[in-house]
Amino acid sequence: MNPVLHTRELSVGYQHKIVVSGLTFHANAGEILTLIGPNGAGKSTVLKTIAAQLPPISGTIALCGDSLVGLSPHEVATRISLLLTGKPAAERMTCFDVAATGRYPYTGRFGLLSSKDREIVHDALCMVEAESLADTDFRCISDGQRQIVMLARAIAQQPRILLLDEPTSYLDISHKLRILTRLRTLAKERQIAVIQSLHELDLAQKFSDSVLCIHAQRAERCGTPEEIFSGDYISTLYGISTGKYDPLYGTAEASPVTGKPRIFVIGGNGSGIPVYRKLHRAGIPFAAGILHENDVDCPAAHALGAKVITERAFEPISDATYQEAETCLRQCEAVYCSLPAFGTGNARLAVLRDFAEKTHLLIQDLQTWLRSEMESTCNTHSSLTDH
Amino acid sequence: MKKHITRTILCFAALTVMAVILFSISLTSGSSSLRAIDAFRILTGNQQNDAAQRIIFDIRMPRALSAMLLGGALSVSGFLLQSFFRNPIAGPFVLGISSGAKLCVAWIMIASLQHGFVLHSAAMIAAAFCGALICMLTILLFAGKVQNMSQLIISGVMIGYICSALTDFAVTFADDANIVNLHNWSRGSFAGADWMDVRDMAVLVLAGLAGAIWMSKPISAYQLGETYAANMGVRIRAFRLALILLSSLLSACVTAFAGPVSFVGIAVPHLVKSMLRTAKPLLVIPAAFLGGGVFCMGCDLLARTLFTPQELSVSTVTAVFGAPVVIWVMLRRERERSAS
Structure with a gap:
């Protein structure tokens, strides 16, 4: 398979402070790569660097064969789209308007949408089943719906790579499943490489083609979910000292009450x-x-x-x-x-x-x-x- | 879709009609005993009267035009600042940028008058631009440190007070002969503009307006936040710099010619957005320009006709109409926050 994104010995961070180093991984078209690791491990920094919003400290990132550093912001925009956690403030914008911002790299000087652009935006909204929200004010919908519309925005950008930073945070379970299921369809149907960070290990296990574990400033492991979610590795990765993580079921349990059984x-x-x-x-x-x-x-x-x-x-x-x-x-x-x-x-x-x-x-x-x-x-x- | 287009056309038509009407009223009414009907006759060329002609063509017309242009500049500048700081009540006056420009102009005015020469308007604009930029950079310094938007506004207001205090200080020690003039200007007024001034400000303001419209696409991307804008291919650094320069240029231009005029920059963009029911910069910027012009012409008209022959400062009138809009905006935001 032809990797869309390829990194070699990549170090990411801010100015002179390295956050994560030794990142060598690739993302394939049609597959979902999930970044897991404890809070503050640097998952977002990695994503920011791949999104070309932060220069890499050392190492290389190749995007469809080209070095990411050499690409213009416009070229990056046509290849990578982003979905972040949290609410973007969008004043007086309908959901269609928000999704249509994904067409930005393709429209002319004044950003006017052609009928083809409108069709693509409409398709993107249909794909996430949000077409009924098109004329609704973006501020008047729930957090879950907002995330869905932002996903439509990312789709409308027609990227080769879709980067998502904790796309399921703050969402209820039904919206979590909806987002992740859409991502899987999207990856397969449009041959997009999806790279996301997730906190929900059970979902990471079920919805990823490969998993990259970031821990102690390093890319500690990379492999299929079956390789990663086995044995006690997850407990080590997250440094779980109270309680237990069951990799088979993806469930976390509190520490037992010890003592003589009553x-x-x-x-x-x-x-x-x-x-x-x-x-x-x-x-x-x-x-x-x-x-x-x-x-x-x-x-x-x-x-x-x-x-x-x-x-x-x-x-x-x-x-x-x-x-x-x-x-x-x-x-x-x-x-x-x-x-x-x-x-x-x-x-x-x-x-x-x-x-x-x-x-x-x-x-x-x-x-x-x-x-x-x-x-x-x-x-x-x-x-x-x-x- | 169709409804949006109709609404947009109606809004622009309404604003244009209002601008024309207010402009005509501005020409035909005022403190001089000139009757409206005579003024109308002079305008249409049916009556010859040298004095009256001079009043209309050399005093009222430049004044109305400068109110129109500068009002438009103020509200476009306000819109740019609101987009830049992602803060609905940002504006050149609230952030102290007008006051900074005022300070620089006041000092340079006094200095030049003491040496016995009158400043060219270009020097005034340059001074105002420097003052505006200095204040803008100070505000940016604060913006990097404070996360909370109300803290940003508070620091802006404080900078404004400091600049005003320093301006007052300068005015106090200025020559008696200049004080009247300076005092009037430092309170904000569209009076005293001649055709040369109008020409200068038209060049600058229209250039600024064109620049703002030219940037409407990246501004719309920026409305979703900096990260998303960067992901859409906006060169963030260049964009921010351009936005700072443009908004400083526009507000500096206003201050150089008319002194500080309050609240136009906040109130008008919001009113225009409510009218258009959209925040698309491509529509809002020209509409805000027209709206600001209408608003300032109206306020200036009131300022000079309400208590004739006494003239109010234009800021007095804009504050009366503008400040309630600011309160309304804040209440509406509060309601939205509690609703979501």
Whole structure:
């Protein structure tokens, strides 16, 4: 594939302060390249440099084979368009007017639109499904719609490369998905190279063809989302010390409540997750089990629980695992079962449940148990202060 | 689309008609006992009267024309500054640029009068231009430091006060004979323009207007913000420099000939934008020029006819009509902010 943009040993920054160095990457037509990295890592500086708004400190940027530094602002404008986060102030402009500013590099001295220009702007608005907004005042639409119209503006500029600096910030989830889906279609249909920075790792993972990680003033890694989002790399990249990031699901979890488990949760098949969260919020250390390693409850249990008892995937629960669970359960103050029924794979959980019932540890109503727990802790606190 | 075109044509037609009407009234009314009907006859060439002819052709006509030209210059300059600072209440008067020009002109006037020669208007314009540029650069220095737009305006107003104080200082120590003249000028007035002045200002102001229209495309790009403008291919440094020079030239020209005139630069562009229902510079700049001319001719007419034979300073009248517009603009912005 022919890369539209190619950088070699690029260093970016301001005057003599280098923000990021060692950037060697390329962006292909029809693909989405996403920049990720912690706050202040320099993603925006990289984008600004590629947009020719900041001179590179060293290294080269080649744009469709030409050196970016040698291009005139007009030539850059016909090849690169920008979408920034935040609200541009546009006084008394309709959405059509705003989108039409994308035609700037193509219009004459006074910026009058030809009928072909109007058609291109209209097409761009249609592409993002914003044609109904054309005559609406740009200040009277929501943040999400504004970002969509700005995307239409960028499309109307007919670039080879589309640069987006956190295009999804401040948007609700539906608009985030809408923008990113449009970007993907756009990249494929018009063979545009999309380069964006994103904070939403889950979305970066799902909507990128390649990912560039910027960390500690360096381009630390570059690769496919599958290569980047594996193992503990993301936690290292962002220096996550409190909580956990699950690269498989793209979810972030808070740190577990540690300590001796006070309640044992018999769960599985997703039924455990809301219970884990409730206990985690209440600050009660819990044990979870017996979960198969491929159970959907497993990641959350590992992230939030003080102890998790697991069985290998696709295997029936072994004696050893059962014993371990029973021992753990015995030491807890209560047992809660979130499973309404059991199957052949986890039949032993029914045995565990019955054991808990026999030993009067099983509680039926988690809410009541939690409330009484809360009250007793409050009482202890107040009695302590009374003395 | 069609509605926009009709609206635009109507606006320009209305402004032109108003300009013609106000111009005619300016010629036919005034403090002299000349009756309007006689003035009309002289204009149409049906009556010969040397004194009256001189009043009309050598006093009223240049005055009306200079009000028209300078008013237009002020409001175009205001529009450029508002675009430059991305601030709706920026203007040559509020930012202290007029006062800076005034200061330089006052000092050079006094200096020359003391040495016994009368200044050529070119020297006055040059002095005003220097003063305007110095103030503009000071404001830019502040603009780099303050993020908040109201702080920028406050620093502008303060610079204006300092310059006014220094001007007053100069006026106080000027020769008695010159004070009357200087005092009148420093309060703002279109009186005293002759045909030579009109010719000079026409050349400068129309050049400035042409320059502004020539730059309307990059100005429209700049309305979306500097980064987007740069992405559209605007050479930002050159553009900013051109905008500074143009707006300084226009406001310096006004100050050199008429002294500081307040609020025209803020009020007129906003009124024009509301009339046109668009902020497209290509339309707003010529409309603001016409509108500023109409506004200043009207205000000047009121200033000299309201309490005849006493004449008000033109700033008094422009402030009465202009200041409420500024308040209206701020309230409207506040409403928009709370709405979004």
